[in-house]
Amino acid sequence: MKLFHSIFFKSLFIYITVSILSLFSTVLYADAAGQWRNGTHVYIKICSYCHDTGIGPELKGRNLPPEYVSNIVRKGFRAMPAFRATEIDKEELQMLSIHVGTAAANNQ
Ligand code: HEC
Secondary structure, three states: OHHHHHHHHHHHHHHHHHHHHHHHHHHHHOOOOOOOOOHHHHHHHHHHHHHOOOOOOOOOOOOOOHHHHHHHHHHOEOOEOOOOOOOOOHHHHHHHHHHHHHOOOOOO
């Protein structure tokens, strides 16, 4: 009986963990390319999660060249994940890079 319980709770724990993880991956990847309204929208939905929270460096207010931003978004850079065209398409990436390059810093 005791053995049954521990196996039961172990499976329950694994089941719940896997469910929660798969829920998050759905949330992360459910947003397909082509649905972003503009550069600000992409930034808020994807980039700000790391870049306005101190996980990644501050991007706004630095006048980063748009080509530099696009390149890093497509290819990734060390801890920075790469985003494919299925996640952020060409046009969205262009709008996003211009937004990041021209946006004022958060504290201004
Ligand atoms: C999961 C977290 C995460 C997300 C989401 C993310 N980044 Fe980053 N990004 C990072 C980290 C961490 C670095 C620093 C990489 C390093 O130096 O190791 C970085 C670095 C960068 C750099 C280089 C900054 C510099 O100082 O030269 C740019 C540009 C950049 N990210 C743009 C973006 C854009 C645009 C988005 C949205 C599409 C984005 N990132 C989404 C984590 C993230």
